[in-house]
Amino acid sequence: xxxxxxxxxxxxxxxxxxxxxxxxxxxxxxxxxxxxxxxxxxxxxxxxxxxxxxxxxxxxxxxxxxxxxxxxxxxxxxxxxxxxxxxxxxxxxxxxxxxxxxxxxxxxxxxxxxxxxxxxxxxxxxxxxxxxxxxxxxxxxxxxxxxxxxxxxxxxxxxxxxxxxxxxxxxxxxxxxxxxxxxxxxxxxxxxxxxxxxxxxxxxxxxxxxxxxxxxxxxxxxxxxxxxxxxxxxxxxxxxxxxxxxxxxxxxxxxxxxxxxxxxxxxxxxxxxxxxxxxxxxxxxxxxxxxxxxxxxxxxxxxxxxxxxxxxxxxxxxxxxxxxxxxxxxxxxxxxxxxxxxxxxxxxxxxxxxxxxxxxxxxxxxxxxxxxxxxxxxxxxxxxxxxxxxxxxxxxxxxxx
Amino acid sequence: xxxxxxxxxxxxxxxxxxxxxxxxxxxxxxxxxxxxxxxxxxxxxxxxxxxxxxxxxxxxxxxxxxxxxxxxxxxxxxxxxxxxx
Numbered sequence: 001x002x003x004x005x006x007x008x009x010x011x012x013x014x015x016x017x018x019x020x021x022x023x024x025x026x027x028x029x030x031x032x033x034x035x036x037x038x039x040x041x042x043x044x045x046x047x048x049x050x051x052x053x054x055x056x057x058x059x060x061x062x063x064x065x066x067x068x069x070x071x072x073x074x075x076x077x078x079x080x081x082x083x084x085x086x087x088x089x090x091x092x093x094x095x096x097x098x099x100x101x102x103x104x105x106x107x108x109x110x111x112x113x114x115x116x117x118x119x120x121x122x123x124x125x126x127x128x129x130x131x132x133x134x135x136x137x138x139x140x141x142x143x144x145x146x147x148x149x150x151x152x153x154x155x156x157x158x159x160x161x162x163x164x165x166x167x168x169x170x171x172x173x174x175x176x177x178x179x180x181x182x183x184x185x186x187x188x189x190x191x192x193x194x195x196x197x198x199x200x201x202x203x204x205x206x207x208x209x210x211x212x213x214x215x216x217x218x219x220x221x222x223x224x225x226x227x228x229x230x231x232x233x234x235x236x237x238x239x240x241x242x243x244x245x246x247x248x249x250x251x252x253x254x255x256x257x258x259x260x261x262x263x264x265x266x267x268x269x270x271x272x273x274x275x276x277x278x279x280x281x282x283x284x285x286x287x288x289x290x291x292x293x294x295x296x297x298x299x300x301x302x303x304x305x306x307x308x309x310x311x312x313x314x315x316x317x318x319x320x321x322x323x324x325x326x327x328x329x330x331x332x333x334x335x336x337x338x339x340x341x342x343x344x345x346x347x348x349x350x351x352x353x354x355x356x357x358x359x360x361x362x363x364x365x366x367x368x369x370x371x372x373x374x375x376x377x378x379x380x381x382x383x384x385x386x387x388x389x390x391x392x393x394x395x396x397x398x399x400x401x
Numbered sequence: 402x403x404x405x406x407x408x409x410x411x412x413x414x415x416x417x418x419x420x421x422x423x424x425x426x427x428x429x430x431x432x433x434x435x436x437x438x439x440x441x442x443x444x445x446x447x448x449x450x451x452x453x454x455x456x457x458x459x460x461x462x463x464x465x466x467x468x469x470x471x472x473x474x475x476x477x478x479x480x481x482x483x484x485x486x
Contacts, residue, residue, distance in 0.1 A: 123449060130452040133445055136434045145442040146449065167453040174460050183463040183470075190470045194477070234465070237472050246479050265483055272476045279469045282462055292458040295465070312420050377429045379447040381417070383440040384410065 023103065026110040026165050027172060034106040041098055045081040050105070055080060056155040057101045063093050104161075108154040111165060115150070117143050122175065157370070187279050196276035223290035230281055231294050233274035240271050309374035315381050318372060322385060327365070327392070328399050334361050362392040403435055 025032045044050045055077055063071040069089075076090055086094065120143045124134040134142045153161040245264060252260030281287040309315055320326060338357045339346050349357065369386045387395070404412070409432060416425040433441055 126452040130448050133448045145445050149442050149446040171453050180459045180463045183466045187466045241475050249479055268476045268479050275469050275472045312422050376447050377426050379443040380429050380440045383443045
């Protein structure tokens with residue numbers, strides 16, 4: 001038996017080393033060996049912070065609810081670090097979670113490592129908005145704040161964390177290159193070389209704008225429509241060329257097919273104009289922004305920033321949902337469901353059952369708070385609006401009375 | 402002059418009530434360091450994410466421009482070959 005156990009252990013160790021040896025570094029992308037950061041459950045539970053992170057990580061990556069006997073996440077989380085016995089299936093889930101958690105911890109450690117004050121100074125150079133915010137808060141505090149928030153994301157919102165890390169990695173590869181400026185200059189030169197003038201449509205839209213009042217919402221919409229149209233035309237040009245336009249023209253020439261040659265040349269004129277139009281538009285900051293947004297729409301929804309709190313009206317709606325009346329509306333059906341689960345009327349709940357219900361309700365409310373995706377300043381407003389879990393519990397207790 | 406947390410909250414409420422988004426944005430940005438730490442942290446992270454998105458989008462535009470320049474050159478090459486006839 002012992003030999004079998006030993007062989008199993010050895011195989012597991014080898015698999016672990018192989019698995020970790022080729023893990024790409026979160027920021028540099030270079031393969032790194034993270035096998036030394038592989039913590040056992042015992043080590044994790046000996047460290048209160050790691051233990052809390054694992055619990056949060058499991059809540060963010062719950063077991064599948066499918067199948068005849070789905071695992072009870074609440075039971076598993078409560079059992080962690082205690083003597084409660086887990087079934088084999090539950091044990092497997094915890095083991096898989098531990099392994100994934102170790103990987104996430106290693107990724108966060110790699111991000112943490114590059115997040116120095118020097119890095120935050122570089123971040124401040126990205127654009128005037130972030131420069132102003134870091135300038136106001138201070139570099140040392142900003143470094144601390146960013147690390148804290150990213151650490152929280154790592155264990156509570158893996159999707160957001162992974163997206164952010166990927167963006168950080170991409171940004172670092174282009175950080176010190178003057179590519180965007182260089183290409184912009186080349187674009188201007190090419191347009192001049194080919195005698196392509198500013199798109200008359202965009203020029204008219206721009207000249208009709210009252211620049212002192214900023215760009216109106218209608219003009220923005222018009223730019224967005226223009227951008228979509230131009231991207232469509234540009235894609236057409238790319239397809240025309242990648243579809244072997246020059247080869248087709250040569251084939252028509254060889255065959256002495258004049259109609260075919262004319263057809264290709266006419267299409268060349270059309271595609272040339274479409275490409276010129278979009279290139280011209282990229283040199284106008286306002287239409288450039290509209291093109292960026294339109295390009296974003298074409299991306300995978302996962303890669304798009306989706307804000308659901310974009311303006312004051314959105315914020316007011318959420319404020320209503322989270323005032324005392326709003327909480328009351330959600331508390332009532334929650335308690336009814338709890339009573340059904342316990343098979344008794346609410347008045348018969350024991351003190352412990354009530355406390356557990358308040359606790360679960362507060363958890364649900366905090367989860368709901370976390371579902372909002374606020375744009376810029378609305379993250380501040382939501383943060384000032386939302387109350388802590390303890391306050392929600394107090395509110396629930398007050399409403400019960 | 403620094404404002405007390407209560408004054409900040411009142412002014413933000415007033416601007417929200419007035420529906421003046423530009424003024425609200427300006428006010429929050431100017432007073433960010435006086436807001437509660439959690440609000441500062443969230444705003445900083447949100448602004449950082451927006452800066453990343455903006456920079457990567459600008460890089461995408463540069464790729465589009467490079468492809469566009471190459472397309473113009475290819476089309477010109479076809480036209481030039483046709484004119485040789």
